[in-house]
Amino acid sequence: MLKVSLPDGKVLEFDRRIRPIDIAMEIGPRLAKATLAAQVDGQIVGANAFLPDEGEVALRLITARDPEALNVMRHSCAHVMARAVMRLHKGIQLAFGPTVENGFYYDFQTEKPLSEEDFPQIEAEMAKIVKEDEPFERIEMDRIEALQFVKDLGQGFKVEHIETGLAEHGHVSFYRQGEFVDLCRGPHVPAAGAIGAFKLLSVAGAYWKGDATRQQLQRLYGTAWFKKEDMEAYLTKIEEAKRRDHRVLGKQLELFTIDPMVGSGLILWLPKGATIRRQLENFLYAKLLDIGYQPVYTPHIGRIELYQTSGHFPYYAESQFPPLYSHPMGGVVQELLQLWAKGEIDDDAMAARLEGYMHTNVPARIRPHVPNYEKLPSSRQKIAAMETWLEKQERYLVKPMNCPHHIKIYQSKPRSYRELPLRLAEFGTVYRFEQSGELNGMTRVRGFTQDDAHIFCTEEQVAGEFRGCIEMTQYVLKTLGLTDYRVRLGFRDPASQKYVGSVETWQRAEDALEAVCRNMDLPNLTIERGEAAFYGPKADFVVADCIGREWQLGTVQLDYNLPSPQRFGLEYVGADNHPHQPVMIHRAPFGSFERFVGMLIEHFAGAFPLWLAPEQARVMVVSQKVEDFGRQIETRLRQAGFRVTGDYRAEKIGSKIRDAQLELVPYMFVLGGREAETGQVALRDRLEGDLGTMSLEDAIKRLQAEVEARTIRQVVKGSAGIGGKKEENAY
Template identity: 65%
Template structure:
């Protein structure tokens, strides 16, 4: 007998195997018609998934009202798109078609080079398929039968995947819709009529299984929604994201560049970008002094043996640059992490409990060999600088130190207007072998993180499998002004690197006996490159006054006011502002437009009246003309805004125009 527990607490019993759809039909025909998928004990499954024949399960029936159903529908739409492509073009080889954030994609291998000109025809064919409303049917086959199916279909990538990627699977599933059949674990919606609106977004190149040594495929990106209104809102959001693209704005505003001769994923910070970077590091530096961190500097390389002891070399080997071989069998590695170097500073001499907590900080540059297809401007790079720190403390000090790290990260984010975030606790996946250390140590560390968050009133979600290999962590997942999530600051708890099996760290306690310290890894920004990329997009390049590379631009109505304008410029420079003057023989409207496009926070306009009154006409990038002010008054206004780190953000477009707000501190196989 099977007991099905529904979300309202009601129960249904069945003496035979049933599916979510059959449970829905048992409740009523209306619910059966609306049901698209199910959720069994928290796991999303297909409408046709067989529930256990005995025991008890919690079942939620998913309809268009449920967010989880959207992903299931999009996966079905990916199959419809693939089916449409196969109808329109000859010799199509199918790869993978998973859902992703905001939509889905499908990878194809075909002779025809897909382009935007093909999108209308593909979408029209998708419309026909949806109108035909043929059901999605799941087919289970043994390994041998599955291999024969894909061979009969002539799908070479599916053959290779069954023979290699699924070599341990005794059986597998296909989904069929009309003439289209694809190797897929699902789930799918019952019929395509639930798809309300869809749009093909772009085409790009992608390597088979993400390996640059494999054949390059063509990837179609698309999205789908249950109604046209949601699709239109999403497309508007995409257009806004394009306007805020940090790669485009970084070039337009001369903040950074990437040169192929230097290397992919290696950032060249321009003078203006470096100003912002230095301001960010100075800002964090203030907090480091407040919390009594000790600054250190470590090399950009280290012997491979160091990273073998830490575990970084075997665990991160695939994403590291190859070792550098030297004479006498010495091997060096571009530094993938700062922590082993900080550990060796701690270990450079005996330590006493009186020195703890011992807090080391460094803006340390590290290197990871990310795949070229994963690189993305500043947000995914091969060389980046972490605002890194490591705290060595006693067991009794752990929770207080962890709390202070959380508070520092909260302060840093709030000072930049990044107040919409969630805290994700990354715990160990018990079924994974990538973690080091004893189970009891992990349990104690995870419990400590939960206590800290609870005592601070932080609602944190725990996710298994998101821990660092050496310990659990708390990640700050930030929503930008478009609602996109970015994982930025992190605080990690580590009982393993100090252990006897790793670096065997000690301190002499009050009892004059050796004890093992605990490590805390902490980085409020995460990395300066990624943080900068996120800030550019969040602010659309329009940085708040305290962060702007150029804070004020002086504009003269005509050249006869240049002498007075240069005097004002010197006064602003003496007051500590980053300022320049536009003394070109251009009309004032053109000068204002240029400053606006360059996203300068304030413009001081100078004409005859301003010179006569020893004042300036102040123009705000966001609010427009603020009227005439005496120079001391204008300087005081700007000083106050900088001192309070006021964030006045533009929410519409990236041109500096619009409304503002103010803030202070599942895929297939």
């Protein structure tokens, strides 16, 4: 006897094996037809899966109207895609095919690479399968049986997955749809006909089990929706995101550029972009002074010893720009020593190699000099002598981070507890050699400026200081109208070796951080293990822009390690006249100006609020006859503190307005004979159009008020209208 309770409170009783679809049928044939899956005691299962024989379950039938149905259908669509690909191509090895936000993918190993040219054919085959409407049939087997089954199918990835990933499962399930059978947990829609609109989006490489050392597969991405309109809306949204791409807008609006001759991932800020950045810098700088930070400046390079002490070198060697050596052989010796350390060169070969450089192979002036090298008794000692030589050379690193420099400022004199918290701030530019495939416009670069600061404080001050950092970040985000964000706590992954410091220290730091955050009632606080910096746990602000994409921006990090005796050994003299170790907080509310401005460009779709707009107003004359009057107004606006330009070309006023609109200039001063006579100005708002005639003073007051309040007048959900049609510009 099975008792089934439905969401409306009704309880049905069955004394036979029954499936959700049967229950739906009892309620009504139309419901049965619409039922795609079911929720049993909170878990999503297939509509054809048998319910337990006895006991009590809560059942909810899922139709296309329920959000859960979409994922079930998308996963079924992934199977249909895989089936279509296997029909069209020989020798396909199936890997995984899960759903993702807005769609699904399937990983294959193929004999011939797939390309977008194959999409129409695959889509046509999929459409055929959907039309045939064959059912998805669940088959369960025990592990041994299943293993033989996938071996017989010749599906090597599935064999491996059953042997390793599913090692603990006694039984596994398959889904059959026509000739296509796939190892799969399910659930699926009852039959392929339930799949609505779908489209293949892209093909890309992906590593088997996400491991870069394993073979690379072909990943086919697709999207699927119940209604064609939903898919159209989704595709439109993708188009919209493309239209406000900061790389496109950055070029059109002349905000920044990247030149291959300067280098990949190195941003050249054009005057307009630089203006926006400067406004943000000024805004932050004023705030920093206001709340007790002290500005400092530090150089762009530092001796390698500095980073050896901090622990950055050589552990991040592959993501640093190569070190600068004063001796020409420095880099070669360093490289050899690294290979030797990895065991790729044995002791004797290493010693012989170095000896060659020292005495025979290279001109005297660039030889490393180690006295009596050849008299050293063993290869080991020769290598050690070489290491000593290398360490004596001057070696510099382009700085990958600012903290070691700020630590040295802290250590520039003895510190008393009376000086703490000491807050050192710098807009510090750092360089990291990111992988070429990772670079992306302004959001992932190789040189960037952090709005960095390091706070040195006592253990007792940690909570208050940490809280202050989070509040500052919140203030900054709020000012820019970025109200939709979540806070992610990054803790250490106990299984990983990449972290420095003792477990106890980490525990203390993580507890302190979590306590502060819980206390502040931050939105959607999550904890993620393995997301910590190597020296301490952190709180990251993940900001959603106006079309819902997430960006990791600000960060606050707690650090008990760099100040420790094993690293820099920071101290202050306490009230007890004894030395104590301070705690460090690293924080950057924007993260970096590059990424932040890149995100802002997309968030505002290039239409910055007046206080940030590179060009706040443009004076334009109806006729060149009134150019002198126009220039007077332009000068007076500039004197009033505005970033203003003038358009005195022999163009019609409509043309000048159009240009200013497309360049997203917030205000236009339209001046003709009437204004020249009365001395007044006709003001035009980019959003609202003609505001009519007023005195210059009134216009200035209006604009000044908007700047001072840092008003955000619009966050454009649609396109900003760059190159678009007029209808699209309606707000």
